[in-house]
Amino acid sequence: MNKHKLKALILTVGAIFMAFLMVNVTSQASTSRDQGVDWSKYNGNSGTFGYSTDKFVFSQAGGFYGGTNIPQTTYASQVKSAKQAGKRVHTYLWDGVGGNMTNAKAMMSYYLPRIRTPKGSIV
Structure with missing residues (x-):
């Protein structure tokens, strides 16, 4: 060959x-084909589900806006509400650091210890 x-x-x-x-x-x-919802402070303390078939929740713990960390005051109660409803619950952060690694590290150092979702959840 x-x-x-x-x-x-x-x-x-x-x-x-x-x-x-x-x-x-x-x-x-x-x-x-699991579906779920994305919650932030705009969904209130207990969050709102879109459909009865929702299987999970992504709740915003906070973010970095205009040079400072701003936590979502509804995060802990939304996580508790999702757990009580028997949903898988995950966390997300709004990253407005604009590529600045110093700010990104500071943001992660601030938020990671405050994560309230179960071990193994998506952050």
Whole structure:
């Protein structure tokens, strides 16, 4: 077998393998259609669900705005409300640090110890 045929064979096998991976990943990703809600202070102390089929909540702990950390006063009560409703509960932060790593590190140092969602949740 010459070099060109070997190269073509390797590329073909590689393409088939990649196609298999894409189909496999796509089929695994599409098997779960869980939906949930995104809560911030605008959703009140207990939050509001969109549908009875909501499975999870992302609650905003706060963020970095205009050079300072501003916590969401509703975060703790929203996490408690979601847990009581039997939903998976996760946390998000609004990152307005504008690429400034010093501010980003300060923000993370401030918020990470204040996370109230269960171990293993998404932050």
